[in-house]
Amino acid sequence: MAYDRQRVSNGNPMEEIVGFSRAVRVGPYISVGGTAPVGPDGRTVGLGDVHAQTVRCFEIVKAALAEAGAGLGDIVRTRVILTDIDRWREAIEARKLYCLDARPVDTIMAVTRFVNPEWLVEIEVDAVIAGWPDTGS
Numbered sequence: 001m002a003y004d005r006q007r008v009s010n011g012n013p014m015e016e017i018v019g020f021s022r023a024v025r026v027g028p029y030i031s032v033g034g035t036a037p038v039g040p041d042g043r044t045v046g047l048g049d050v051h052a053q054t055v056r057c058f059e060i061v062k063a064a065l066a067e068a069g070a071g072l073g074d075i076v077r078t079r080v081i082l083t084d085i086d087r088w089r090e091a092i093e094a095r096k097l098y099c100l101d102a103r104p105v106d107t108i109m110a111v112t113r114f115v116n117p118e119w120l121v122e123i124e125v126d127a128v129i130a131g132w133p134d135t136g137s
Contacts, residue, residue: 003027008067010060023064028132030068032125034081035060036114044118050087054080054094057123062098070127075104079124085110091121 008023009015015022023032037053038060039045046052065071078099080091088108095106104125114122 006068008032008064010064022060023068025068025070028129030065030070030074030125030127030129032061032064032123032127034122034124035064036116036119036122044116047118048120050082050084050090050120051094053119053121054091054123055097057121058094058098061123061125065125065127068127070129072098073102074127074129075099075102075125076128077104077126078106080106080108081122081124082108082110083113083120087120095123 003026006025007021008025010022020033022035023030035057037045037056039056044053045056062072065074075098078095080088080095082088082091085108092108099106
């Protein structure tokens with residue numbers, strides 16, 4: 001059985017230009033792409049503060065999951081991507097606020113930089129909607 005594909009947008013004008021979505025749901029599976037610490041005004045939240053930026057990323061993730069019909073408890077994998085791996089504890093303290101109950105698998109990694117050098121962290125999440133009726137094979 002083929003599953004419908006649902007795209008979740010957060011209104012970023014680059015979604016149409018580049019061809020990406022904030023999240024994509026196929027059946028019970030949801031992937032939320034690299035989520036940056038951007039406020040509703042388009043500006044970076046928490047300049048210089050990994051914890052504040054991680055919280056903002058997870059708030060965006062939470063909203064994308066909700067739009068796709070899921071919640072934080074459905075998260076099965078997180079990826080915490082940092083520009084300074086030595087600051088991983090700050091990011092994980094923020095991650096715990098959102099993932100402690102679900103206890104998803106996690107990857108923490110470092111990159112040289114993001115598109116916007118103000119961003120210290122991006123978050124990626126995969127989720128599976130618990131109890132979703134599996135009618136396909």
